[in-house]
Amino acid sequence: MIPIYIKNEKKFKTITLTLKFKAPIEAERLTERSLLAKLLTKSTARFPSEQKLYDHLSDLYGAHLSSYVTKQKTAHVMTFSMEFIHDKFVDEPLFDACCQLLSDVIKNPDIREGAFDAQKVAQEKQLLAARFDAIKDNKAQASFQRMLQEMFQTSYRYPSIGIESHLPAVTPESLYAAYDSMLQDEKALYIIGDVTEDVRAKLEYYFDFLSNEAALEPLKLEPKDKPVYVTEYTHTSQARINMGMTVPVEYGTRDYFAFIVMNQIYGGDATSLLFMNIREKMSLAYQIHSQIDARLGLLYVVAGVQNATYQQAVDMILSQLEMMKEGQFSEELLAIAKKMLVSHRRENFDRPRGWIETSYASTFDAVKLSTDEWIKGIESVIKEEVMAIAAQVNVQTIYCLAEEVTA
Known part of the structure; x- marks a missing residue:
């Protein structure tokens, strides 16, 4: 079972539920993992279009589903999060519904015949290409990335969102392979709000994932006599x-x-x-x-x-x-x-x-x-x-x- 961390904080009207996936930073996987993080939050098998998923979130009193990727130490971390109103304010079982949805985002994506939908993949590739263009147009961001490329020779030199030159090679099938690999990641679940240990059994039910420990390489840079x-x-x-x-x-x-x-x-x-x-x-x-x-x-x-x-x-x-x-x-x-x-x-x-x-x-x-x-x-x-x-x-x-x- 994955580790589950529960924080009781009564001052929040909302509950935040966050699922983390950790893997070593590998250049050949960064771009697909970045695309995958966004793609998985746009549809599920039960809600196979972005509009249907958005409508369902509206029915859940405006619950917010989000995802992002980051680098932490020498790990590439994918984060999936749900924020929703506490049941006591709406007198409906939102907790179960939101746990089910976040679980479905990971367990039951919109996959057909071993691949993601080609049109959806193409759309996410366009959006990521636009992000790469925005970084290039932003001199501050672009120059910082160039500095990292000069400073590091390992995969740490690349941004968490991936490598632009790898984008054209991504296919619906390669994204499914990246998804299959992601399921083997080291995982952790966090929940904060007006909740107690009583919710642990439900969380173990909805998020019954296996978790493999990510083997992270240390980041070593030898001192330089001159920069x-x-x-x-x-x-x-x-x-x-x-x-x-x-x-x-x-x-x-x-x-x-x-x-x-x-x-x-x-x-x-x-x-x-x-x-x-x-x-x-x-x-x-x-x-x-x-x-x-x-x-x-x-x-x-x-x-x-x-x-x-x-x-x-x-x-x-x-x-x-x-x-x-x-x-x-x-x-x-x-x-x-x-x-x-x-x-x-x-x-x-x-x-x-x-x-x-x-x-x-x-x-x-x-x-x-x-x-x-x-x-x-x-x-x-x-x-x-x-x-x-x-x-x-x-x-x-x-x-x-x-x-x-x-x-």
């Missing part, structure tokens, strides 16, 4: 800077918490060094921030800057990192960073999806941290620890997308 610089040129009103860095941290350790705090001070919000110095004081950036994948020890800096001064901006971004190594930030900024992180964490748990995603992320690590333990870890970080972790940052890749300036 790889890549500059590409295009027509753009502002240059885009994307930097990829690594930090050797282990989840749940003091270094892990120091890394999270370090990022917050470096470029986490409008009080950070990158924002206050490079954007506000020096006016070198239109927008700038840093972000991390703390579990993988990855740090990214993203900025939109003037074409004529992008190299200066790169130098200043790196200089702010040197300032952190030398402790050139105040205790006040450290206190603000920790306060903001704790506040964000608590706010996250005030939303159903926040609890689900945070709880699911915790299953990727052998060490388990409660919310109180996480907050205590953040609050205990001292300045010297932030300096020490900043000193371990290794700049791997610096990618710039700019318009060539001619004299």
Whole structure:
């Protein structure tokens, strides 16, 4: 049986039911899994058209069915979710009906003779092609993806929605093969709302899936003596800077918490060094921030800057990192960073999806941290620890997308 996580939260009028599928990130499967996530929520064997499924959701008092794909650690995760009103507000058995529908989305899709409907597959391929086009047109997104491709040589370099060049080869039959493979994924079920352990038996009935453990490869990048610089040129009103860095941290350790705090001070919000110095004081950036994948020890800096001064901006971004190594930030900024992180964490748990995603992320690590333990870890970080972790940052890749300036 798949693990089932139940969270009783009386303040929500709705119940959120979420089913997760985890598999290793594999380049040859990403595109089909991305298409499959959307295709499965457009029809079922019982409701073989999008309109019929939409009408049924309307009959369920506007229940919301959704899906998306993400990368977490080195896993590709497919998420299917139902949000619906609690039975007590409508005096109808919505719980059973919604569980049945989400179960049918996975167990009973609209499949005929070992293949999905060709017209529906073609439509989803068109929609995904449009998403790829939108990313290419968005210089910020496109340049970040190019940085990832330069930084990583494994399948991690690709976006969770897939690979554009693989799209033409997808067929109704290959999607069915991807569906058959998806059923072998590692799975987990989450439910949050005014529910108790009494619903577990029903959930085990509707979601009686077998779950295989996903074997995930570690993500390893050797430190570089010098970062790889890549500059590409295009027509753009502002240059885009994307930097990829690594930090050797282990989840749940003091270094892990120091890394999270370090990022917050470096470029986490409008009080950070990158924002206050490079954007506000020096006016070198239109927008700038840093972000991390703390579990993988990855740090990214993203900025939109003037074409004529992008190299200066790169130098200043790196200089702010040197300032952190030398402790050139105040205790006040450290206190603000920790306060903001704790506040964000608590706010996250005030939303159903926040609890689900945070709880699911915790299953990727052998060490388990409660919310109180996480907050205590953040609050205990001292300045010297932030300096020490900043000193371990290794700049791997610096990618710039700019318009060539001619004299």
